[in-house]
Amino acid sequence: MNEFDDVPGLIEIVEKHAETTIVVEPASVIEAATWLRDEAGFNFLSDITAVDYLGWGEKGVSGYIGTAAGRDLNTPMTQGYQVVPLAKPQRFAINYHLLSISERPRRVRLQTWLADGQPVQTVIPVWPTADWHEREAFDLMGITFTDHPNLERILLDDDWDGHPLRKDYPLGGEPVRFSGEK
């Protein structure tokens, strides 16, 4: 019996590294957020972090310097961490780091999983501070937040192409034209 069992749209509760992660359906993020604020006292949104899991665990673990795809030197892995991580349910994870500013300070992570292009409801009505955090996730990771009143790029130029924190965003440099090329 966990006190978060009644969170709307709950999929699972993960306890790891001394942190609690509440995974919910993307459709019920706003209900879960409201529940956590009103019923559990999480009145403070610390941060929203989007993570791109494209290529997670496909070619061993992330790499030796200089190999773009991953590490293939010296397999099997040494140092006791040979295990390739388990696959993730979807490509993107959105993590809402919540804090309770009260007599009982504690933290929890609200997490939801999205496919590429799948939108999620904005949590501005629950925590107004979400405004810029969501704009940042949109700008750098390309997550769409429905009903956000001002979903525009925030850190990059308005006419920037692509979302740089995605794992498939090309790294390094401008395309080079060589002599003799048309």
Added chain:
Amino acid sequence: MTATAPRRTGAPIYEGTRIPSPIPTVLKTSRELEATGDILTINFGPNHPSTHGVLRLVVDLYGEDVTGLAAVIGYLHTGFEKNMEQKTWWKGIPYAPRIDYVSFQNNEYVFVGAVEKLLDIEVPPKAIWMRTALAELNRIHSHLVWLGTSALELGAISMFWYAFRERETILDLFELVTGYRMHTRYFQVGGLAEDIPRGFYPEARKFCEWMPKAIDDYETLLTRNKIWLERTEGLGLLSRDDAIALGQSGPVLRASGVDWDLRKTEPYLAYHQVDFRVPVMQTGDVYARYLVHMAEMRESVRIVEQCLDRLEHMEGEPWIADDRKVVLPPREELHTSMESLIHHFKIVTEGFRVPEGEVYFAIESPRGELGCYICSDGGPKPWRVKFRAPSFVALEATATCMHEALIADMIAIVGSLDTVMGEVDR
């Protein structure tokens, strides 16, 4: 406009909420005012001496009244988080302090601390106490830069020289210990990069003796200064509820009457073993934020003194964990031990591995809650690094604080939020 806020009465700073709707971070000029045709829209910044970097404010003015405001950021975006994904964990450490170049030591700690949380590695006491001492010296440094520049913007030019005089002493202390004045890269995963030089203690003692007198001097110049009071009192009001809803933290939150400091509520490093007070003000204005900063500097000096008391008795103790899978072996062993040479080679070329998982680690930086989220797939490079920057969140409150402000007040209000643009844009 001489609105005086209720002082220490327990009454709310203002009724209801002032957070603009529907966009919480943009103050919109009312239709009636716009219809007058007298609204002047100006670009304040991005290159203006009082924006603490490159902040652009698009301001609607009706005469001298600020009627609309939108903050535009991103001019200093350098892609720290993406860069750190391409580096091994230990090569990512120098990036962290450069994000907030004023509270560099705290930023360095938050990243190292997050990696240590995921590694579940034990740090020796000497390193913990030294980290606490340096984090607090860095807090004084950051508050001094804030005080000097904010006072300068409001016309108190001599304050700038006094504050930077003491700042110089602190940087000398950093140089003495680490060899660098800023961005020291002194914190290593598992402890400190080098042992503490003995000369540090007497020099730090001298500083701790001098600093309270210097703060007395600053307060003599400002705290009862009529001009200072008129420029700061009752301005940039932020109520308790609005501050929490807008995610404010650090001195801004404490100036709005919330007794909240992560050093007390979620103690990290040695903060549960030192005696210090958390200053809280009730009026939620620029003046209250100033008073919180001043009181915090005094408390930080006390913490540094307590750290020195402990450190002086730790001569000869280890300063870094003895975990050869993570920590570089002592240099002299490389000539005699094959295993040490292998460990050294593996850590330097490939980097150490961090177990799979994700953690969020938060500390009280001089600007508020500084968080670091890291995600590892079990390899020697981070899968994702994200910083929760308190300055980024502080700027979200500009529209709310700017209620009925004049253009000259805007400088005081933006300054009081204590933002560092490097951290805002990352």
